[in-house]
Amino acid sequence: MIESRGNSMVSRAWAILALALSLLLLPGQSAEAQIRVASYNVAQLRGEPDALEAVLDELSLDDRTGPAHPVSIFVFQEVTQSTFDALSEMLGEEYSAGTYTNSGEDNYGGAQAMFYRADTLIEIASGHDGTYTGAGRRARRWQMRLLGYNDPVVDFYVYSGHLKAGTTSGSSEERVFGMTNILNNMGEIPPGSHIILCGDFNFYNSNEDGYQLMVGHESIDIVDPQGNSNWTTGSSAIRHTQSPRTISAGGLASGGLDDRFDFHVSTANMADGQGLAMIDGTNRSVGNDGLHYNDAINDGNNTYYPSDVPRSNTLADNLHDASDHLPVSADYMIPAVMSASMFNADIGTIISGASFEFSVNVANLCAPAYPAGGSSMSWYLDGTGGMANVVGSGNLDPDSSQWVQVLVTPGIEGDIDGDLIVRSDDDFVQAEPAVIPVTGTVLRHADASFSEESDINWNVVSDTFAADSGIQTIEVPLWNFGWDSQQASLDLDGVSGLDAPFVFAGGLVEGLTDGQATLSFTLDTDGMAPGLVVDALQILASDQDLPGAEDQVLNLSLTITIDEAPPSGCVGDIDGSGQTDVEDLLAVLDGFATLYDVDDLLEVIGDWGCTNP
Known part of the structure; x- marks a missing residue:
């Protein structure tokens, strides 16, 4: 049997050594910060270019829900052939364009576009695909890979779509058609894939069939981080994305902020708080302070940044002039990075049934810029050979480690050629499992x-x-x-x-x-x-x-x-003279047949010449 034991068993000297080694293990080896993904209907760039460029910059500077961080992935709706290059120029050379396809969609509002930071991510072009969603438009899929994570690779998919607008039953049915095709396309990629789904879906309320299909699919578990409750009233104003304007100009829609048309959701495996997952509380309609229901976002003061109203007002003005939608942004934590070590993995020689204690250091080397930006790591011990059935487990925050004392009673005899294995079932844990070879000899008992x-x-x-x-x-x-x-x-x-x-x-x-x-x-x-x-x-x-x-x-x-002891002295001394001689022979012959027999005669002859001491 093998069991983990408390830290009280570690001597002071051992603890000092343990601390020294743990300090050596902790430097981060992964990405330094979270991944930021922003989705934005840019309305074919009909808004003010300077305002749009300022909004794009602010999406990286946004520190409302956590530290500012450059947007890692932009997905845009309503990008035409003629505006694609202008959008790319606004983003700058830090961003690479993902695969862009436009299947005659300029006449229907434009296509989907994706840009990413090449210092953080790479697009796997073979994973790109599109699916028709009605209203002359197609949703697009991009396969992305996080750089610096190769064991295993961290791949995920990003979808962008633009479903049919309108309140008629026909429009609603076309949205169901479009969402059905998006979900069917998700079914074509490997099961369990990590998926971010963004876009202008034009759902008017949470009871709409298209929305219910999205969050209630039987095999693709989509999670809406803002909840599944209705959003049509002023109490849900913080969730609204359209329109930040109350005036129509330049082809931009008015109406004030009273609709939630723009969505940023994910599969459940990106909403579980571990691995590559959305950071709780970061999904937001950028610039929406929840105080402008059915109003222009820049009417009066804006408190999106509660401690900086002037900054909030500037952002609100730019959002008002840039588009008739608000961007929806969310931050994602980076996966854990496992490391494990022991001071001495050779147990030496023991006898069957003996227990030995060792200390193993388990570390999560993920080192994000702030704690929530990295994934915690649940871990447990496993083993092979003489280390089978080892018991021990724990959970580590990013950039932390712990020492665990483990008492082992090997279940084998002979030479130990086994491994102590540290495992994690969390998503995308790097360098997992950590395998530490353990050697030694277990003798049979003497017999x-x-x-x-x-x-x-x-x-x-x-x-x-x-x-x-x-x-x-x-x-x-x-x-x-x-x-x-x-x-x-x-x-x-x-x-x-x-x-x-x-x-x-x-x-x-x-x-x-x-x-x-x-x-x-x-x-x-x-x-x-x-x-x-x-x-x-x-x-x-x-x-x-x-x-x-x-x-x-x-x-x-x-x-x-x-x-019995044999007789002492001369056994043939019949007359007691102290020696066996002729007198004893004559005495036997004289009494032969009456006192003595043949045995006595033979005894005298055999003892002839004996003299008592």
């Missing part, structure tokens, strides 16, 4: 045995000694059964429960591998009566001194038979 051929942990040692035969030695052989280089050596530590008259004479060893150890016991037979002497004892053994070492106990029974 004390009374046999070299099989594992025997209980034994009876029997022998027979004559009484008064002096000190006798009993030898008990032991082995480390099954030893090879992947098994711990065996230490013989002692004996327990040995009782007199037995005495332990030695033989304890350390580091027994493929050889034999012999324990010796002694028994003093002098003065012992004939009979059986039995003792049960334990032999205490253990693994070599490594993490995971365990004790072992072998049971041994000593069973010794004591026979």
